[in-house]
Amino acid sequence: MxxxxxxxxxxxxxxxxxxxLAGRRRALAKTITLVESTHHDHHRRARQVLAALLPHTGRxxxxxxxxxxxxxxxxxxxxxxxxxxxxxxxxxxxxVDPSSSVSGGSILGDKTRMELLxxxxxxxxxxxxxxxxxxxxxxxxxxAMLVCEAAGFDVIIVETVGVGQSETTVAGMVDVxxxxxxPNAGDDLQAIKKGIVEIADLIVFNKADIDERAAAFARGQxxxxxTMLRSASPNxxxxxxxxxxxxxxxxxxxxxxxxxxxxxxxxxxxFEEKRRRQAVDWMWSLxxxxxxxxxxxxxxxxxxxxxxxxxxxxxxxxxxAAAARLLAFVKH
Amino acid sequence: MxxxxxxxxxxxxxxxxxxxLAGRRRALAKTITLVESTHHDHHRRARQVLAALLPHTGRxxxxxxxxxxxxxxxxxxxxxxxxxxxxxxxxxxxxVDPSSSVSGGSILGDKTRMELLxxxxxxxxxxxxxxxxxxxxxxxxxxAMLVCEAAGFDVIIVETVGVGQSETTVAGMVDVxxxxxxPNAGDDLQAIKKGIVEIADLIVFNKADIDERAAAFARGQxxxxxTMLRSASPNxxxxxxxxxxxxxxxxxxxxxxxxxxxxxxxxxxxFEEKRRRQAVDWMWSLxxxxxxxxxxxxxxxxxxxxxxxxxxxxxxxxxxAAAARLLAFVKH
Numbered sequence: 001m002x003x004x005x006x007x008x009x010x011x012x013x014x015x016x017x018x019x020x021l022a023g024r025r026r027a028l029a030k031t032i033t034l035v036e037s038t039h040h041d042h043h044r045r046a047r048q049v050l051a052a053l054l055p056h057t058g059r060x061x062x063x064x065x066x067x068x069x070x071x072x073x074x075x076x077x078x079x080x081x082x083x084x085x086x087x088x089x090x091x092x093x094x095x096v097d098p099s100s101s102v103s104g105g106s107i108l109g110d111k112t113r114m115e116l117l118x119x120x121x122x123x124x125x126x127x128x129x130x131x132x133x134x135x136x137x138x139x140x141x142x143x144a145m146l147v148c149e150a151a152g153f154d155v156i157i158v159e160t161v162g163v164g165q166s167e168t169t170v171a172g173m174v175d176v177x178x179x180x181x182x183p184n185a186g187d188d189l190q191a192i193k194k195g196i197v198e199i200a201d202l203i204v205f206n207k208a209d210i211d212e213r214a215a216a217f218a219r220g221q222x223x224x225x226x227t228m229l230r231s232a233s234p235n236x237x238x239x240x241x242x243x244x245x246x247x248x249x250x251x252x253x254x255x256x257x258x259x260x261x262x263x264x265x266x267x268x269x270x271f272e273e274k275r276r277r278q279a280v281d282w283m284w285s286l287x288x289x290x291x292x293x294x295x296x297x298x299x300x301x302x303x304x305x306x307x308x309x310x311x312x313x314x315x316x317x318x319x320x321a322a323a324a325r326l327l328a329f330v331k332h
Numbered sequence: 333m334x335x336x337x338x339x340x341x342x343x344x345x346x347x348x349x350x351x352x353l354a355g356r357r358r359a360l361a362k363t364i365t366l367v368e369s370t371h372h373d374h375h376r377r378a379r380q381v382l383a384a385l386l387p388h389t390g391r392x393x394x395x396x397x398x399x400x401x402x403x404x405x406x407x408x409x410x411x412x413x414x415x416x417x418x419x420x421x422x423x424x425x426x427x428v429d430p431s432s433s434v435s436g437g438s439i440l441g442d443k444t445r446m447e448l449l450x451x452x453x454x455x456x457x458x459x460x461x462x463x464x465x466x467x468x469x470x471x472x473x474x475x476a477m478l479v480c481e482a483a484g485f486d487v488i489i490v491e492t493v494g495v496g497q498s499e500t501t502v503a504g505m506v507d508v509x510x511x512x513x514x515p516n517a518g519d520d521l522q523a524i525k526k527g528i529v530e531i532a533d534l535i536v537f538n539k540a541d542i543d544e545r546a547a548a549f550a551r552g553q554x555x556x557x558x559t560m561l562r563s564a565s566p567n568x569x570x571x572x573x574x575x576x577x578x579x580x581x582x583x584x585x586x587x588x589x590x591x592x593x594x595x596x597x598x599x600x601x602x603f604e605e606k607r608r609r610q611a612v613d614w615m616w617s618l619x620x621x622x623x624x625x626x627x628x629x630x631x632x633x634x635x636x637x638x639x640x641x642x643x644x645x646x647x648x649x650x651x652x653a654a655a656a657r658l659l660a661f662v663k664h
Contacts, residue, residue, distance in 0.1 A: 051650060054648070279647065282651040283640075283641075283654050283655050286655035288623075288624065291659070291662075292620065294662070313608040315386065315611065316386070318382050318383060318475075318478070319615035320471070323615050326619060327619060
């Protein structure tokens, strides 16, 4: 990889880049696999391929969709995807599911869950990378998102389940974050309690066809709750919608709200500002995890750490003294 | 400070340590001032004094008390403090208020707010350190807590206001975390939404004397909400109490619950396990902030950072590539 280290692409990687830019599915899938690889040798190649693709990214809208199991995320995304394709758009669906490496499955692993969308050439569906930690999964999904953008998709949908901090993480990588809810109070309370409602730009009650009165009631309750929460933007008050993904009702209205969001925040400058801030935050989070990794790999730290950890846990050393001693090893 | 660097205390610092261990207020206050000092020269001295005090710490119960402004924290802590002193205990009250450096004041700055407690020899009240960031404030309060323990206090109370992440931070440094609430639904929703209810080991509705029915209703509502949240320990379901701090009603019952908490979690081993985990987490957080500080101080990083930050924000470089380039400077 000497030519790669000089900053130029190998012929094979240039071929990948060309394939992605031409919108070829095979090149797209192979590039995402390269980006997701944990193989050390692949990291530098992935960075260079991404650098070559970067000028072709960003001309999309990135939509995060979260909701508890049973809220009907797959059906909703499928209906939305088909609607968008019929409107002439190309749609990529990615997933962030930190539990997939544990469970062996992924929220998008079972492709039959989005059968209609899978059959469309204008759609690309990719299950969650299974690299273990949420940070690792999220980093790879962020990069896969850039690859899809370079491949010419217009809309990127990032799906997540409510596992730990995954909603906050996904909200930090998309332009607009959607919370899909069931019209029942338990689901509401969970979302309010976890602070998810606070980070949502749109709240959607799905399965409204089952009990329209319950859905209208849930919508009213949520709107009341929202008045007590601070909204993230002074120019946008999160709307609360009811849809029926299965009956394909409310999908066009939902997308109109997404477009209104994009227009409003683009006009105020917040749309671009959010992307800039997300990119910088992402860089710092990569730096922090890199620093921690280097630190733990340092021979002196590795040899002193176990005893100091146990001293700190047992109260024989203060955390401050232990930290100072370990940090002294890596001071430059 | 050459003798200090060899690990032994100077005569003056030994005098401080002896004073603290003898329970002398002046030595206690001076030691906390040393611990809180941002003077670089004082850091090493503070670490050595703390190391000398460490074997005498830990034989206390550390109680975190949080609540929105107006919930009556000062009155509650004063009533509790007087109750404990009358039961033969010595009580230290510390505060974590990251806003104090901005506002110039501190939640405990106005000592007249706890007039009765201030006059007692068995009490020690210390306002929040004003070092800027929440992490900095919290680290200094953690160390002040150890100094108070070495000085023979039996109960350490850490008060905090609901500013940003301060509740989570305080919950991470105490044995038992108490949420003080007003009996009205707005206060409840705020606490549920911010995830504070989830980390509380005890929930107390204060000012129950003003409207007993409202207090009973709020208590019922909160108990219902709690059934939907997961509790932190399988052995402890957070009780919901009503008190009137001003009328000194319910204070003895509150303390009985704190003692039951300590007994229950000591029996299951969770009490000690929590302290061990807190100490280790604290060490890692000190290491992370130390690594970040070293990193930013590195000459090559300092000179390359501004341009890379702007490249990342403008989308000319991927966060991954920028992070890799910056990390390469500090690789050992």
